[in-house]
Amino acid sequence: MTETITPSQPVLEEAAQRLLDAEALRTPCAPVRDLIGRDDLRAAYDVQRLVVASRRARGAVVVGRKIGLTSDAVQQQLGVDQPDFGVLLDDMAHLGGDTIPIDSIMQPRAEAEIAFVLAQDLADGPLDLAQVRASVDYAVAALEICGSRIRNWDIGFTDTVADNASSGAFVLGPRHTRLHEFEPKDVVMSLSINGTEAATTGNGAACLGDPLTAVAWLARQARELGEPLRAGQVILSGALGPMRPVTAGDKVTARISPLGAVTVTFTEGES
Structure with missing residues (x-):
């Protein structure tokens, strides 16, 4: 057995x-797995914290938090058996x-998600599904615009x-x-770009079986790392369907029933 x-x-x-540097220069870089390995989860999160x-030192x-890799297909593609998260x-x-x-945004791709806004901290207690449900203030339809600093999205876990x-x-x-008005696992999603459907219809069960299950997983991971989820924070719970690349001029709309629609348009130039 090879020692890590x-x-x-x-x-x-x-x-x-x-x-x-890739972000500052707007030039995608080589993967970092050549430095930290393909499987060292602790090292990967250590790098994330440094980034x-x-x-934050510059004012952000x-x-x-956001949860990623919630679909079985994407986990299999990257050879992992769990989601990941970011800030x-x-x-x-x-x-x-x-x-x-x-x-x-570098190499942008759009995906539709449920976002939850917390009314209470998720720092103590069992952090199970019941506690998570009780801690959510409300949910909204959301778009995540993923971006990769890694050249050509050549990413491992x-x-x-x-x-x-x-x-x-x-x-x-x-x-x-509010959560008493709907069940997150039962939502139905469609994603369109410039009025044309861009992703097959998905539902909440595509996100670890239930988006609230994903939030409970995140709450436990965040507490274990010493940075628990706090009241007022936005939690992107994971994609309800595949990512789609976007370009200048694109108008992207996600419809998540019964949460409504959310739209964003991409323009030329930099922020």
Whole structure:
């Protein structure tokens, strides 16, 4: 059996700097798995924390978390058996109807999700499905605009984790729906680009069987890492269907019944 060697701090910092330089120069970089390995989850999250810390030092504020790799197909593609997560920052946030400069997100791809806004901290207790349900203030239809600093989306599990779970931006819809009004696992989703359906219809069960199950998983992971979920934070619970690439001029709309619709348009130029 091959022994896993934990990367040194300078190696972790080198991986983080590679991703930060790619972002600053707007030039995708080589995968970081050559530095931190393909399977070292702890190292990947260590790099993610360094990347996020650098952005926070420049003024960004944490406003929530995102869950990725919630579909069986994507997990199989990357050879993993669990989701991942990243950090949402205030400079990633948009409202439905906004425009986003296409060059502000590297290699952008859009996907439809349910976003939950928390009314209570998820820091103590069992962090089970019942507690998560009781802690949610409301849900909204959301678009996640994924982005990758890794050239040609050539990602393995540690690459996407280190790259803040391939985060780019997120867009929240206008309608606030309480959990007593719907069951997240039963929602129906369609994604269209310029009025043409771009993803097969999906439902809430595509996200770990129930988007609230994904949030419970995240709550336990976040607490274990010493950064529990807090009241007021936005939680993107995971894709309800496949990602689709977007280009300048595209108008993307997600319809998630009964949460309503959310739309964003991509424009030329940088933010």
